[in-house]
Amino acid sequence: MIQLRLKSECDRGLAPFVTRIAEGEPQCEEDATLTLSEAGGLSYRTGLATFRLRDVAPAEIAGDVLLIDPRRQIAHRLIRAASPHNTFLITEQCDQLCLMCSQPPKPQHQDMFAHFLAAARLAPPGAQIGLSGGEPLLHKDALFAFIDAVFASRDDLSFHILTNGQYFERDDLAWLRKHRTRLLWGVPIYSDDPATHDEIVGKSGAFAQLAPNLALLGLAGAALELRTVVLAQNALCLPRLADFITRHLPFAATWAIMQMERIGYGRMNWTRCFFDSSIDFASLGAAIDLMRARRQGVTLYNFPLCTVPRAYRDLAARSISDWKQKYLPACRACSLRASCAGFFEWYREEDGFMEIRPQ
Amino acid sequence: MQVWPLRFRDLDDRRTILSDDSGAYFLAKSEFVGRYARDALSPSDERFLLEKGHAFERAGDLAHTGFLARWSRRQYIGGGSAYIILIPTLRCDLKCSYCQVSRAPLASQGFDWDAETLQKVLGFLDDLPVEEIQIEFQGGEPFLRLDLLEAVAAFARRRFRRVRFVVCSNLQTLNEGILAFLDSEDVLISTSLDGPHQVHTRNRTGDTALTEVFLSNLKQVIGRIGPGRISALPTIDIEEPPNPEDLIAAYEAFGFTSLYLRPVNYQGFARKSHPEARTSAAWNDYYRGFIEALIARNARTGRVMEEFYMAHCLRRILAPGMDSHTDLRNPNIPSGANAVIDFDGQIYPSDEARMLARIRQVDLAIGNVSDGLDQEKLTLLAPGHINNFDPDCIHCPYQPFCGTDPIDDLSRSGRIDVPRHESWFCQRHLAVFDLAMELLYRTDPEVEFSLSRWLGLESIPEALRPVAP
Numbered sequence: 136m137i138q139l140r141l142k143s144e145c146d147r148g149l150a151p152f153v154t155r156i157a158e159g160e161p162q163c164e165e166d167a168t169l170t171l172s173e174a175g176g177l178s179y180r181t182g183l184a185t186f187r188l189r190d191v192a193p194a195e196i197a198g199d200v201l202l203i204d205p206r207r208q209i210a211h212r213l214i215r216a217a218s219p220h221n222t223f224l225i226t227e228q229c230d231q232l233c234l235m236c237s238q239p240p241k242p243q244h245q246d247m248f249a250h251f252l253a254a255a256r257l258a259p260p261g262a263q264i265g266l267s268g269g270e271p272l273l274h275k276d277a278l279f280a281f282i283d284a285v286f287a288s289r290d291d292l293s294f295h296i297l298t299n300g301q302y303f304e305r306d307d308l309a310w311l312r313k314h315r316t317r318l319l320w321g322v323p324i325y326s327d328d329p330a331t332h333d334e335i336v337g338k339s340g341a342f343a344q345l346a347p348n349l350a351l352l353g354l355a356g357a358a359l360e361l362r363t364v365v366l367a368q369n370a371l372c373l374p375r376l377a378d379f380i381t382r383h384l385p386f387a388a389t390w391a392i393m394q395m396e397r398i399g400y401g402r403m404n405w406t407r408c409f410f411d412s413s414i415d416f417a418s419l420g421a422a423i424d425l426m427r428a429r430r431q432g433v434t435l436y437n438f439p440l441c442t443v444p445r446a447y448r449d450l451a452a453r454s455i456s457d458w459k460q461k462y463l464p465a466c467r468a469c470s471l472r473a474s475c476a477g478f479f480e481w482y483r484e485e486d487g488f489m490e491i492r493p494q
Numbered sequence: 495m496q497v498w499p500l501r502f503r504d505l506d507d508r509r510t511i512l513s514d515d516s517g518a519y520f521l522a523k524s525e526f527v528g529r530y531a532r533d534a535l536s537p538s539d540e541r542f543l544l545e546k547g548h549a550f551e552r553a554g555d556l557a558h559t560g561f562l563a564r565w566s567r568r569q570y571i572g573g574g575s576a577y578i579i580l581i582p583t584l585r586c587d588l589k590c591s592y593c594q595v596s597r598a599p600l601a602s603q604g605f606d607w608d609a610e611t612l613q614k615v616l617g618f619l620d621d622l623p624v625e626e627i628q629i630e631f632q633g634g635e636p637f638l639r640l641d642l643l644e645a646v647a648a649f650a651r652r653r654f655r656r657v658r659f660v661v662c663s664n665l666q667t668l669n670e671g672i673l674a675f676l677d678s679e680d681v682l683i684s685t686s687l688d689g690p691h692q693v694h695t696r697n698r699t700g701d702t703a704l705t706e707v708f709l710s711n712l713k714q715v716i717g718r719i720g721p722g723r724i725s726a727l728p729t730i731d732i733e734e735p736p737n738p739e740d741l742i743a744a745y746e747a748f749g750f751t752s753l754y755l756r757p758v759n760y761q762g763f764a765r766k767s768h769p770e771a772r773t774s775a776a777w778n779d780y781y782r783g784f785i786e787a788l789i790a791r792n793a794r795t796g797r798v799m800e801e802f803y804m805a806h807c808l809r810r811i812l813a814p815g816m817d818s819h820t821d822l823r824n825p826n827i828p829s830g831a832n833a834v835i836d837f838d839g840q841i842y843p844s845d846e847a848r849m850l851a852r853i854r855q856v857d858l859a860i861g862n863v864s865d866g867l868d869q870e871k872l873t874l875l876a877p878g879h880i881n882n883f884d885p886d887c888i889h890c891p892y893q894p895f896c897g898t899d900p901i902d903d904l905s906r907s908g909r910i911d912v913p914r915h916e917s918w919f920c921q922r923h924l925a926v927f928d929l930a931m932e933l934l935y936r937t938d939p940e941v942e943f944s945l946s947r948w949l950g951l952e953s954i955p956e957a958l959r960p961v962a963p
Contacts, residue, residue, distance in 0.1 A: 149910075157566070290633060292681040320914035346555075346556045347554075347556060349556060350554060350555055350558070350559040353556075353559040353560070353563060354554065354559055374955060374957060375957075376955070377663060377955075377957070378957040382518065382560055382564070383547055383556050383557055383559075383560035383566065384556070384560060385560055385563045385564045385814075386559070386560070386563040407551035412829040420952055420953075421953070421955050421956075422955075424951040424952055424953060424954075424955045425957050425958070427949075427950060427951055428812045428813065428949055428951055428955065428958055429812055429813045430812075430814070430815060444952075446952050447952075
């Protein structure tokens with residue numbers, strides 16, 4: 136597993152600060168250059184401070200943007216330059232309690248926008264950064280101001296924002312239109328049946344709020360990625376949901392059908408929720424066939440290739456972020472490994488897919 | 495609740511097909527149509543219409559917004575890419591029975607682009623406001639002027655970001671130069687294979703030995719560039735059509751998996767001497783019989799042959815944006831980015847418009863490569879190329895999937911405002927779409943086998959067959 140936090144040493148009296156591990160000459164005062172490399176760690180100097188990192192090689196972090204937390208002596212790798220999977224955790228608060236949530240909400244909010252802004256300004260050229268939570272739009276005004284500020288100084292960046300879609304308003308239309316080409320909205324929809332959706336997200340009235348807000352995204356011409364985690368609770372209704380999406384959400388650029396992640400509430404509810412698509416792909420197949428017939432994009436996230444019938448394998452993306460992805464011992468012999476999503480770090484064979492077959 | 499306007503047409507004596515402007519369709523009993531017409535929809539009717547996106551509660555709600563998006567995607571906007579047909583020569587080394595006007599004898603003079611015309615054609619291509627282009631070489635036999643093809647190809651590969659060439663060739667003559675030209679991955683071949691040996695000879699070569707040469711050339715080209723870059727289509731003389739089984743077998747023999755039945759398109763005097771070509775009943779009967787035979791054969795053999803036009807019409811029914819085939823775009827406004835440039839540098843909106851000019855019925859040139867496009871004429875032609883407001887089409891459930899062909903109307907009737915159901919284009923397409931709908935709703939394993947494979951699906955989802963309560 137790739138480390139997202141590094142041990143760090145620096146003056147505990149300093150306030151937290153954002154820095155970038157310079158590749159070559161420093162471009163700005165936030166850029167850190169290596170001053171000393173020894174067995175105990177790496178010493179860096181920026182225009183403003185010095186710090187040390189431990190248990191990491193300079194090449195691994197070249198170009199990375201770090202948030203140094205002097206009080207806790209930790210460096211958070213906010214942006215890993217070599218990875219396409221960089222996400223800012225906007226907040227851990229959420230108004231929904233989804234059955235399969237991999238990151239259960241917490242009541243308190245720590246405002247990190249100033250650090251995120253500093254980090255985004257140091258991001259590699261053309262980067263797409265994920266914004267996630269909790270529910271990022273619980274802090275909508277600050278979030279939108281942050282995005283405006285980033286775009287004001289970096290017109291090459293874009294964001295992939297995961298939101299439950301509960302907090303859009305008609306007044307947001309102009310803002311959504313203005314940024315439509317640079318924001319991709321990932322919004323979950325679990326069923327076309329309001330009661331089923333509400334049950335899965337743990338909030339009554341959620342679907343009734345979601346539907347008009349999705350219409351707003353459509354009217355804004357926003358880039359929309361619908362996301363549906365397959366669960367025992369909704370798996371058999373996927374063809375109905377596909378029909379709903381193609382009729383009422385034709386403006387969605389793609390529909391991501393996702394397998395569950397066994398962590399957080401996902402671990403707690405695993406036996407109740409996990410749908411073993413390796414032994415029953417029929418409803419998924421029918422849903423995909425409908426999307427294909429109507430020419431709307433569909434993608435499979437977090438599905439190991441051997442669990443997907445051959446006819447649909449081209450849809451299965453290598454979706455699991457590098458830092459939490461693994462393969463099983465059985466995968467060693469598989470010829471498809473290089474193009475396979477593999478498994479989440481916290482996946483367990485004993486209560487996972489029945490049919491894992493190296494190809 | 496507001497229901498979007500529905501159009502309807504009886505599929506048979508029990509069932510009616512209905513659709514809205516977005517192309518969302520469903521099947522209903524005639525009682526439903528009665529309730530709809532009397533504004534007496536039942537609660538379950540209303541639930542169905544709302545659920546399937548044929549109705550909405552408020553402007554801006556999800557059902558309304560979804561409909562707007564689906565409607566807008568049904569309209570062909572164009573832009574981005576161009577499709578240009580070039581006629582570098584009108585000369586041809588064959589004299590097919592159904593080719594009335596679009597050829598000149600092999601040895602004749604003055605039917606090829608001269609050097610100046612070539613330069614002006616390249617200038618015309620250069621000025622197109624696109625970065626993607628498909629250039630189709632027609633004739634005559636374009637390979638008689640390989641030098642002109644090479645000049646255009648070299649220029650286009652430099653000028654455009656994406657380019658594809660289709661050479662419509664009779665493949666009657668091959669040489670090293672032609673084979674080398676075909677080796678490029680961006681070159682596709684479209685040729686004619688009218689069916690079994692004797693049919694091909696009767697229609698096209700008039701000589702068994704020439705047919706042998708063609709068949710051996712076809713085999714050689716497929717062997718050289720693979721089946722992926724070559725397509726063939728049979729032109730059907732409806733007075734003597736080939737037996738469907740024989741025709742399919744002739745295509746299978748070459749490894750083709752798709753064929754595209756095209757009726758002989760008689761022009762001018764020929765049309766008068768072939769009255770059959772004017773009425774569509776014979777064609778529609780043959781076409782239906784062919785599709786049924788094809789479906790039965792696919793089920794029997796387990797192999798999958800596609801009839802391109804039926805597959806294309808099915809795809810157009812099911813999804814928006816299926817506009818790859820120029821004949822069924824709507825609107826299909828003539829422009830420089832979708833034009834034919836003749837051997838003499840005249841520019842036409844379509845191949846048939848070129849023929850009408852050749853037989854001096856009406857000059858539909860929209861400009862020439864020297865003076866550019868004639869904007870006035872383009873403006874005059876535009877309204878005939880959209881079916882959305884046609885007084886007949888607005889009542890037709892197939893309007894969102896269908897197109898227009900005012901040039902064909904003009905050629906057959908001398909005017910473009912004939913009642914649709916009297917036009918060949920309309921009669922032919924009503925029959926195709928009727929058949930497509932019938933097949934879609936036929937839950938017969940033989941039909942599903944062919945349809946699912948034509949559509950690239952594992953099976954036909956039930957949701958593609960909505961039925962009103």
